[in-house]
Amino acid sequence: MNLYHRPGAQWLAYLVFYVVLAAVPFVVSDNFLLNQLSTYGVFAMLALSISLCWGFGGILNLGQGIPFGLGAYGMAMTMQMQSQDASNPMPPFMLNNSLDRLPLFWVPFWNTGVGITLALVVPTLFCAIFGWLMFRARVSGPFFAIMTLAMLSAWGTLILDIQPYTNGVNGITPPAPLKLGEIVVDPYSPAAYWTVLALLVLATVVAKLMTLSRFGLVVQSVRNDAERVRFLGYNVAGYETAIYTISGFFAAVAGCCWVMLTQYVSPAQFDTTFSLSMVIWAGIGGRMSLMGAILGAFLIQGAQSYLGDAFLNTWLLILGGFFILVVRFLPKGLIGLVESALGRLSSSTGGKTDGNGVSSIRSRLLQQPGE
Amino acid sequence: MAVGSFFTSFDLSAFINALILGISIASIWLIAALGLTIIYGAAGVINMAHGEFIMLGAYSSYMLQSFLGFPFVLCVPASFLIVALVGLVLERGLIRYLYKRPLDTLLATFGVSLVLMQGVRLIFGSDPKYLAVPPIFSSNIQFSFVNISVFRVVVLLVTLGIVTGLWALFYRTRFGVQVRAVMQDKEMAASFGVNADRVYMLTFALGAGLAGVAGSLFGVLNIVLPTMGASYVVQAFLVVVVGGGTLAGSVAAGGATGELQSIFAYFTNDTFARFLLFVLIVVFLRIRPQGLFAPSAKRR
Amino acid sequence: MSFLEIRNLCKSFDTVSVINDFSIELVEQTLCCLVGPNGAGKTTTMDLVTGRQKPTSGQIIFCDDDITGLDEHEIARRGIGRKFQVPAVFRDLTVRQNLEVAYSRSTHPLKNLFRFRAPGFADKLDEVLSVTGLGGRLNIEAGILSHGETQWLEIGMVLMQNPRLLLLDEPVAGMTESEIDKTAEIFNNLKRTNSLVVVEHDMAFVRQIADVVTVMHMGSLLAQGPISEIEANERVREVYLGETGEA
Numbered sequence: 001m002n003l004y005h006r007p008g009a010q011w012l013a014y015l016v017f018y019v020v021l022a023a024v025p026f027v028v029s030d031n032f033l034l035n036q037l038s039t040y041g042v043f044a045m046l047a048l049s050i051s052l053c054w055g056f057g058g059i060l061n062l063g064q065g066i067p068f069g070l071g072a073y074g075m076a077m078t079m080q081m082q083s084q085d086a087s088n089p090m091p092p093f094m095l096n097n098s099l100d101r102l103p104l105f106w107v108p109f110w111n112t113g114v115g116i117t118l119a120l121v122v123p124t125l126f127c128a129i130f131g132w133l134m135f136r137a138r139v140s141g142p143f144f145a146i147m148t149l150a151m152l153s154a155w156g157t158l159i160l161d162i163q164p165y166t167n168g169v170n171g172i173t174p175p176a177p178l179k180l181g182e183i184v185v186d187p188y189s190p191a192a193y194w195t196v197l198a199l200l201v202l203a204t205v206v207a208k209l210m211t212l213s214r215f216g217l218v219v220q221s222v223r224n225d226a227e228r229v230r231f232l233g234y235n236v237a238g239y240e241t242a243i244y245t246i247s248g249f250f251a252a253v254a255g256c257c258w259v260m261l262t263q264y265v266s267p268a269q270f271d272t273t274f275s276l277s278m279v280i281w282a283g284i285g286g287r288m289s290l291m292g293a294i295l296g297a298f299l300i301q302g303a304q305s306y307l308g309d310a311f312l313n314t315w316l317l318i319l320g321g322f323f324i325l326v327v328r329f330l331p332k333g334l335i336g337l338v339e340s341a342l343g344r345l346s347s348s349t350g351g352k353t354d355g356n357g358v359s360s361i362r363s364r365l366l367q368q369p370g371e
Numbered sequence: 372m373a374v375g376s377f378f379t380s381f382d383l384s385a386f387i388n389a390l391i392l393g394i395s396i397a398s399i400w401l402i403a404a405l406g407l408t409i410i411y412g413a414a415g416v417i418n419m420a421h422g423e424f425i426m427l428g429a430y431s432s433y434m435l436q437s438f439l440g441f442p443f444v445l446c447v448p449a450s451f452l453i454v455a456l457v458g459l460v461l462e463r464g465l466i467r468y469l470y471k472r473p474l475d476t477l478l479a480t481f482g483v484s485l486v487l488m489q490g491v492r493l494i495f496g497s498d499p500k501y502l503a504v505p506p507i508f509s510s511n512i513q514f515s516f517v518n519i520s521v522f523r524v525v526v527l528l529v530t531l532g533i534v535t536g537l538w539a540l541f542y543r544t545r546f547g548v549q550v551r552a553v554m555q556d557k558e559m560a561a562s563f564g565v566n567a568d569r570v571y572m573l574t575f576a577l578g579a580g581l582a583g584v585a586g587s588l589f590g591v592l593n594i595v596l597p598t599m600g601a602s603y604v605v606q607a608f609l610v611v612v613v614g615g616g617t618l619a620g621s622v623a624a625g626g627a628t629g630e631l632q633s634i635f636a637y638f639t640n641d642t643f644a645r646f647l648l649f650v651l652i653v654v655f656l657r658i659r660p661q662g663l664f665a666p667s668a669k670r671r
Numbered sequence: 672m673s674f675l676e677i678r679n680l681c682k683s684f685d686t687v688s689v690i691n692d693f694s695i696e697l698v699e700q701t702l703c704c705l706v707g708p709n710g711a712g713k714t715t716t717m718d719l720v721t722g723r724q725k726p727t728s729g730q731i732i733f734c735d736d737d738i739t740g741l742d743e744h745e746i747a748r749r750g751i752g753r754k755f756q757v758p759a760v761f762r763d764l765t766v767r768q769n770l771e772v773a774y775s776r777s778t779h780p781l782k783n784l785f786r787f788r789a790p791g792f793a794d795k796l797d798e799v800l801s802v803t804g805l806g807g808r809l810n811i812e813a814g815i816l817s818h819g820e821t822q823w824l825e826i827g828m829v830l831m832q833n834p835r836l837l838l839l840d841e842p843v844a845g846m847t848e849s850e851i852d853k854t855a856e857i858f859n860n861l862k863r864t865n866s867l868v869v870v871e872h873d874m875a876f877v878r879q880i881a882d883v884v885t886v887m888h889m890g891s892l893l894a895q896g897p898i899s900e901i902e903a904n905e906r907v908r909e910v911y912l913g914e915t916g917e918a
Contacts, residue, residue: 134656142473154650214786235778316489
């Protein structure tokens with residue numbers, strides 16, 4: 001059997017990958033670099049969310065910037081309010097925009113707990129409602145992709161437009177790092193790095209388990225033939241909404257982490273280019289594999305910052321060309337190369353199939369349907 | 372005035388101007404969406420590079436005008452040919468391998484859009500370019516309280532002309548019969564001797580060329596930038612989605628969304644109007660997911 | 672006591688009427704063959720019963736409940752399973768996973784999120800495998816099965832659902848003689864516990880399995896009765912058997 005499909009090997013690969021990542025702060029002392037690596041972790045979480053929705057569910061989502069951006073704004077509002085107090089309740093940009101009191105929807109963000117909860121709940125709820133409306137109406141495939149794109153641009157323009165409340169194109173720049181109770185999360189510290197990494201590991205495990213569960217099985221069936229699944233008694237719209245919403249929740253978490261790391265958010269998070277680059281990470285890395293998507297984010301974002309802003313235009317040109325080639329010739333992404341290489345290896349060493357028919361929790365956990 | 376007393380700020384002449392502007396917006400969105408509509412309608416391909424085709428049209432006109440001294444009136448058909456050729460090359464080199472994978476065509480054409488946009492940016496830079504037009508186009512028509520620029524009227528007329536031309540092409544020519552046969556059932560059409568491959572190729576080139584025409588007009592309405600495509604493409608997609616992918620559907624959808632945008636904008640402002648419109652479209656699709664005029668679904 | 676009852680069913684697309692005042696009653700534990708020339712409305716009838724299309728008028732009563740106009744999954748949960756004319760299986764998934772999806776005892780997405788096994792699945796799997804004989808192909812992707820095997824898999828999937836009523840659209844299309852015989856045997860066993868409606872063109876196969884034959888023509892009921900009666904029916908000969916030359 002191909003080592004790539006071997007369940008134990010997959011879990012082992014995750015383990016090794018994350019242990020190496022966790023050890024990085026012991027080697028890297030440059031806190032700026034560490035902060036940059038943490039943001040890659042955030043991008044990896046986004047790629048993971050895209051892989052869930054698109055790779056496993058077959059739902060191409062070009063608007064993942066919506067939950068990411070909403071989560072990021074929620075976090076930025078929370079952090080901004082940590083720097084305000086009763087004597088000075090208004091963020092400076094509101095005063096510049098001549099508001100005379102704190103807008104009502106900012107009030108809950110006084111409380112850090114409530115603020116972060118809202119930063120996660122609002123985008124998730126948006127995905128649930130939008131997804132349910134679309135999937136109930138059986139909007140799917142390219143049409144759904146376009147509707148997410150349209151929704152993204154609608155949110156972007158709205159947030160840009162209500163300048164007094166969001167500081168428009170300048171975005172929100174919380175002056176101080178996030179405080180959780182007495183703890184200050186310094187974005188340029190190993191602690192921040194490990195926080196993001198822990199969340200990424202958690203997200204990976206949850207996502208992996210989901211793809212292996214009965215839920216994951218049904219979701220993959222929907223990708224194959226949604227209509228057939230209905231006649232088996234499953235409410236397809238429910239499954240589609242669920243996977244889309246869960247994927248949105250992951251993106252919202254990523255949005256919160258991102259603001260924690262950068263202390264900045266702006267309508268640029270709703271740019272189509274950003275949402276499409278998430279799809280590119282997952283596509284080039286390998287959308288059908290969570291690991292592939294995660295590696296894709298690290299690889300591409302790493303290369304992009306290494307090449308620097310001077311080459312940005314050339315780099316995007318190369319990236320676009322490379323993406324075309326991957327779509328055309330490597331639908332499984334770069335990780336697909338690993339799959340076929342290991343496949344050739346195992347067939348040359350006379351690999352055998354494991355013909356088990358036993359259903360146990362262990363064997364289910366160790367099966368990988370999509371990879 | 373009875374209506375005027377309803378809203379304190381309601382001004383009938385301004386509102387009528389908004390309605391007329393709505394017709395103009397509709398014609399702009401429609402001409403942006405026409406190429407997309409026929410490519411989607413005939414081949415089922417969602418062309419994410421459509422916005423960049425529009426951008427290429429604008430740059431083609433710019434080049435012809437500033438380097439070869441073409442008059443603007445000649446730039447428009449020339450842009451059609453240039454962008455149609457680009458579309459033809461793209462279809463032969465990439466799209467034709469992906470017809471059976473609709474989501475992948477969407478992604479591949481997105482890659483193409485990135486390449487085109489960055490390529491143009493590397494060649495021409497990010498600073499805006501301008502298209503010059505004969506002075507008569509840059510004047511305004513003033514008729515009692517109605518005020519609209521001549522060029523917007525030109526765009527409207529060109530759009531009407533193209534729609535009529537497309538209708539004639541699809542319903543009055545042999546090629547049109549072939550396109551409609553391929554749309555209905557590719558295998559069946561092929562067995563009757565229609566070269567489906569050729570039909571796809573030509574419709575793709577035609578759609579791209581129409582984007583080129585739109586681009587050279589938009590270059591006058593606005594400035595010419597490598598990123599200009601993105602500002603038209605979302606509206607163009609929505610017109611196709613709401614219309615259901617047929618020519619008649621796009622005309623109706625373009626008209627409805629353009630007018631609504633202008634009316635909402637009259638009561639609020641441009642950006643908020645756009646948000647309202649998008650939300651309205653989501654709700655509309657909940658009720659009518661197949662769009663306004665969709666071809667009937669295939670049987671299993 | 673009727674099990675499935677179709678009352679005055681009508682379906683029209685725009686102005687074209689496809690099903691025209693069609694009524695039948697089905698008794699439990701019988702196998703009814705639905706026959707008729709192309710375009711008679713057999714597949715459309717199945718679409719209407721399973722909720723794939725909504726009737727223009729008329730009623731469909733299943734086990735004393737009105738199921739007219741319900742969604743596909745709601746009808747499926749009430750115990751109606753369907754096999755499609757063009758075999759529809761999940762090609763990326765293994766045979767085993769196909770059957771596992773079809774074992775749809777719990778259908779709620781959130782309850783299935785972290786559920787890794789379905790109680791009773793192993794027993795049901797053994798049972799279905801013993802009927803369909805796909806045991807040796809369990810870990811193979813369904814996309815690479817032969818046409819006959821794909822048909823079997825889809826029948827197996829319908830069986831995994833444990834439906835009270837099975838609707839099978841041309842289940843033996845593309846099968847070899849021996850495969851057809853085996854299918855007939857399975858169906859004859861099944862009708863001891865379930866009810867079946869089979870759309871079929873192959874009259875030899877119909878003779879092997881049918882308790883009752885319903886003939887449709889132009890969207891209406893033409894005749895109904897045991898096979899011998901149907902084959903003797905003059906009008907049926909005219910519109911159907913005469914045409915295909917199989918009688």
